[in-house]
Structure formats: structure tokens, C-alpha cells
Amino acid sequence: MSASQEMNRTSLLEVKDLCVSYGKVEAVHKVNVRIGEGEIVTVIGPNGAGKTTLMNALMAALPSAGEVAYAGHRLGERRSIEQMVALGMNLVPEKRELFSEMSVEDNLLLGAFSRYRRGFRDHLQSMEEIYERFPRLRERKRQAAGTLSGGERQMLAMGRALMAKPKLLMLDEPSLGLAPLVIREIFKVIESLKSAGVSILLVEQNARAALRVADYAYVLETGSIAMEGPAKALAGDPKVIESYLGVGA
Missing domain, CATH: 3.40.50.300 (P-loop containing nucleotide triphosphate hydrolases)
Structure with missing residues (x-):
């Protein structure tokens, strides 16, 4: 260039x-x-x-x-x-840093907290978009994050960051x-x-x-x-x- x-x-x-x-x-x-x-x-x-x-x-x-x-x-x-x-801006750290005892769905909701605090109420729509991007997370939405495979944990970490609409x-x-x-x-x-x-x-x-x-x-x-x-x-x-x-x- x-x-x-x-x-x-x-x-x-x-x-x-x-x-x-x-x-x-x-x-x-x-x-x-x-x-x-x-x-x-x-x-x-x-x-x-x-x-x-x-x-x-x-x-x-x-x-x-x-x-x-x-x-x-x-x-x-x-x-x-x-x-x-x-x-x-949002960061998905190397160690992913999920809340292992919380469900996939609750981890995703936490990713939308900053937007919710600022008055946005689009978290359910955002979660649906994440599930469309990562279908496996929809299948495991009630599972504890700590029970996921390494790949699923990475998907969840990315999905949680995307809930903030970076x-x-x-x-x-x-x-x-x-x-x-x-x-x-x-x-x-x-x-x-x-x-x-x-x-x-x-x-x-x-x-x-x-x-x-x-x-x-x-x-x-x-x-x-x-x-x-x-x-x-x-x-x-x-x-x-x-x-x-x-x-x-």
C-alpha cells in the first residue's frame, strides 16, 4: 500500500x-x-x-x-x-472469561448490560441475531457455560461481546x-x-x-x-x- x-x-x-x-x-x-x-x-x-x-x-x-x-x-x-x-469497542480476551456457572443465555444477556443501562431495549433481538450467527449456542442456551466445548466457549465469548453492538x-x-x-x-x-x-x-x-x-x-x-x-x-x-x-x- x-x-x-x-x-x-x-x-x-x-x-x-x-x-x-x-x-x-x-x-x-x-x-x-x-x-x-x-x-x-x-x-x-x-x-x-x-x-x-x-x-x-x-x-x-x-x-x-x-x-x-x-x-x-x-x-x-x-x-x-x-x-x-x-x-x-469490545474485547474478546484470550482466556474468554465467561461466567462458567451461568447459562449461555445469561452470559449473552450480560453482554447487553451496558446498552440496557443506556436505555436500549433491543437485547432480545440482539440475542436472536447471535443465535443465527452461532446456531450451536441456541441449542445450548440453557446449559452452563462451563460445560461447553472449547469452540463453543469461543463462540459464546464472541457472541457476548457482539451483544454490545460494537x-x-x-x-x-x-x-x-x-x-x-x-x-x-x-x-x-x-x-x-x-x-x-x-x-x-x-x-x-x-x-x-x-x-x-x-x-x-x-x-x-x-x-x-x-x-x-x-x-x-x-x-x-x-x-x-x-x-x-x-x-x-
């Missing part, structure tokens, strides 16, 4: 010089990331590169320094998770620990969300799957952006192939 094309991407989220530290150890260093409207952007990189830290900082779950602008408005450093959800959905390692057939199903849903107008920031260890579905990609190494560009271009880059896709890719 040329510099002019990059500038023409309509930004939903723009991050400049983001830094995150754990005490004196800097885990993320001056990271610049842009997510366009209706775009899937992926961040790939080795374990320990700072990918999850980056996600948590964007969601205000970790303190950070730098500039974060959402929908053209600069956000203050004292932003909260609740503010981010109200603005239209404009930007952030997914941290959605394929982690899942069987190949389930991974394909999850990535089909990710593509369908883009078609529905949801922007997606995808952190993923499965670089091949991530680059296949994404529009734009960043490579994060030791807390800094090492490479970036259109996902198709990075998928064909010799350095990316050698480090993340395997020589035979």
Missing part, C-alpha cells in the same frame, strides 16, 4: 506512540496502529511480543502513554473499560486451543462480521489464517512494530514466510 493509499483509509481507531510498561520494563514501545472503518487488521508476532498487552491497553485494561483517537476523537489517558464499551471488535487469539474445523468456522464468522460493517482487530498466533482474512497487518516483535502492510503483501514477504508461515507456505 502506498503512502497516499494509507492516508486515504478512513480511520476508526488510530494509535500513535503507544507505550505500556510493567514497572521499569517497557512491554510495548511507541506502537502506531490504524484500523479503518469496515476493515480487518491483524497483529501477528511471536509469543511474548506484546500483542495481548497492546490489546489490553487499547481497551483501557492497562495504563498506557501515547495518543489514542477513536472515530476522530482523541481519548484521554484516564479512559475506562466502560467508556470504551459505550463508545463502541463498531470495533478486538479478538485476542480466537483460534487458541481449537480444532481445525472449529477454527475455520470461527474465521468464517470473522469474515461475515466485516460484511456486516464491524471493524476487527485480530491478534492471532495462527499467522496464516490471520493474513488470509485480514486487509492490513502488523508484525509485532519485542514490543515494537517490525513490519506492516497489506495482509496479502506480508503473506508473500520472504521474512514473514520464514518466521511465521513456514518455508513451504
Whole structure:
């Protein structure tokens, strides 16, 4: 992508010089990331590169320094998770963090709580949309979340986040620990969300799957952006192939 094309991407989220530290150890260093409207952007990189830290900082779950602008408005450093959800951002964390003893249906309803508190009463319609997107959740709606398979738990975590009607959905390692057939199903849903107008920031260890579905990609190494560009271009880059896709890719 040329510099002019990059500038023409309509930004939903723009991050400049983001830094995150754990005490004196800097885990993320001056990271610049842009997510366009209706775009899937992926961040790939080795374990320990700072990918999850980056996600948590964007969601205000970790303190950070730098500039974060959402929908053209600069956000203050004292932003909260609740503010981010109200603005239209939501995160599906790597560990999914479901309420195991509660039913599938009740977990989904909790995802709509922030909208309900702001006066919206569309949670039943939203739940029906989630069931259409994830039919298995409808079949198991009365089951405790803790009894679900790994793939079903990932579907529920995504469904719960979607109940908040996010404009930007952030997914941290959605394929982690899942069987190949389930991974394909999850990535089909990710593509369908883009078609529905949801922007997606995808952190993923499965670089091949991530680059296949994404529009734009960043490579994060030791807390800094090492490479970036259109996902198709990075998928064909010799350095990316050698480090993340395997020589035979």
C-alpha cells in the first residue's frame, strides 16, 4: 500500500506512540496502529511480543502513554473499560472469561448490560441475531457455560461481546486451543462480521489464517512494530514466510 493509499483509509481507531510498561520494563514501545472503518487488521508476532498487552491497553485494561483517537476523537489517558464499551469497542480476551456457572443465555444477556443501562431495549433481538450467527449456542442456551466445548466457549465469548453492538471488535487469539474445523468456522464468522460493517482487530498466533482474512497487518516483535502492510503483501514477504508461515507456505 502506498503512502497516499494509507492516508486515504478512513480511520476508526488510530494509535500513535503507544507505550505500556510493567514497572521499569517497557512491554510495548511507541506502537502506531490504524484500523479503518469496515476493515480487518491483524497483529501477528511471536509469543511474548506484546500483542495481548497492546490489546489490553487499547481497551483501557492497562495504563498506557501515547495518543489514542477513536472515530476522530482523541481519548484521554484516564479512559475506562466502560467508556470504551459505550463508545463502541469490545474485547474478546484470550482466556474468554465467561461466567462458567451461568447459562449461555445469561452470559449473552450480560453482554447487553451496558446498552440496557443506556436505555436500549433491543437485547432480545440482539440475542436472536447471535443465535443465527452461532446456531450451536441456541441449542445450548440453557446449559452452563462451563460445560461447553472449547469452540463453543469461543463462540459464546464472541457472541457476548457482539451483544454490545460494537463498531470495533478486538479478538485476542480466537483460534487458541481449537480444532481445525472449529477454527475455520470461527474465521468464517470473522469474515461475515466485516460484511456486516464491524471493524476487527485480530491478534492471532495462527499467522496464516490471520493474513488470509485480514486487509492490513502488523508484525509485532519485542514490543515494537517490525513490519506492516497489506495482509496479502506480508503473506508473500520472504521474512514473514520464514518466521511465521513456514518455508513451504
